[in-house]
Amino acid sequence: MDSSSPQDNLISAADRDGLYRTIFSRRDVRGQFKSDPIPDAVLSRILYAAHHAPSVGFMQPWNFIIVKSKKVRQRIHDLFSLAHQEAAAMFSDEKRDLYNGLKLEGIMESPINICVTCDRERTGPVVIGRTHISTMDLYSSVCAIQNLWLAARSEGLGVGWVSILDEQKMKRILEIPDHIVPVGYLCLGYVTHFKKKPELESAGWLPRLPLENLVYFDGWDKTLPVEDSLLLKQIREDQDFPVGSVRE
Numbered sequence: 001m002d003s004s005s006p007q008d009n010l011i012s013a014a015d016r017d018g019l020y021r022t023i024f025s026r027r028d029v030r031g032q033f034k035s036d037p038i039p040d041a042v043l044s045r046i047l048y049a050a051h052h053a054p055s056v057g058f059m060q061p062w063n064f065i066i067v068k069s070k071k072v073r074q075r076i077h078d079l080f081s082l083a084h085q086e087a088a089a090m091f092s093d094e095k096r097d098l099y100n101g102l103k104l105e106g107i108m109e110s111p112i113n114i115c116v117t118c119d120r121e122r123t124g125p126v127v128i129g130r131t132h133i134s135t136m137d138l139y140s141s142v143c144a145i146q147n148l149w150l151a152a153r154s155e156g157l158g159v160g161w162v163s164i165l166d167e168q169k170m171k172r173i174l175e176i177p178d179h180i181v182p183v184g185y186l187c188l189g190y191v192t193h194f195k196k197k198p199e200l201e202s203a204g205w206l207p208r209l210p211l212e213n214l215v216y217f218d219g220w221d222k223t224l225p226v227e228d229s230l231l232l233k234q235i236r237e238d239q240d241f242p243v244g245s246v247r248e
């Protein structure tokens with residue numbers, strides 16, 4: 001029997017504030033990595049946080065391939081360089097200049113890279129919750145990545161997700177078996193600073209969308225005038241959510 005009291009369910013205001021501060025100050029880090037080593041105690045905590053993510057049917061489909069070898073990271077970097085060139089050709093002339101000016105990885109500058117995978121066969125073919133939507137296991141590994149990302153931020157560490165890679169070639173370099181999907185290739189390390197805003201926002205690539213435009217009621221695209229919804233009014237007021245000042 002679960003004997004927890006209502007009191008046990010409360011998170012203190014300071015802890016809640018810390019969580020929001022972590023969420024709002026997390027960044028995708030590319031250019032601010034320092035080479036300082038990451039203590040094993042810190043890395044272990046971050047991996048445990050990832051391992052405590054929710055997963056469909058409690059499948060825990062993830063593995064974490066920790067890549068420290070410079071040689072291996074260089075091979076992944078070579079893959080990035082090729083894919084990056086190919087990607088540049090896909091944008092319009094105007095966007096290509098902006099794209100080429102962006103730093104989109106920190107593979108060699110960060111001391112550790114981590115590939116988070118999904119074993120789609122971990123607990124057999126029939127999984128509670130995956131019976132009708134087969135991609136739920138992949139989403140579970142993404143949940144692990146988000147836990148890892150936030151835990152790292154709370155430890156003062158930056159994470160950068162690198163997805164501009166040829167998946168099959170990456171699998172070969174990391175010796176990943178066929179049935180395992182590499183979900184995210186991450187760079188991890190201490191940083192000189194965390195930028196206040198996403199780099200793609202500051203660079204003028206895209207703005208952050210107003211949350212009030214993304215919230216529908218009782219069905220797709222069903223909106224309410226802001227005046228008719230206290231929630232939307234509150235969302236509009238909160239749009240410049242000051243990090244760390246959580247209101248009741």
Ligand SMILES: Cc1cc2nc3c(=O)[nH]c(=O)nc-3n(C[C@H](O)[C@H](O)[C@H](O)COP(=O)(O)O)c2cc1C
Pocket residue numbers: 026027028029030103104105160161162163164197198199200201
């Ligand atoms: C699935 C996924 C893939 C991403 N791939 C890359 C990438 O290849 N290179 C990169 O620089 N950033 C990548 N990012 C980071 C996003 O650009 C970044 O999250 C977004 O611009 C918002 O910035 P923020 O994370 O600092 O808030 C990726 C993020 C996600 C969630």
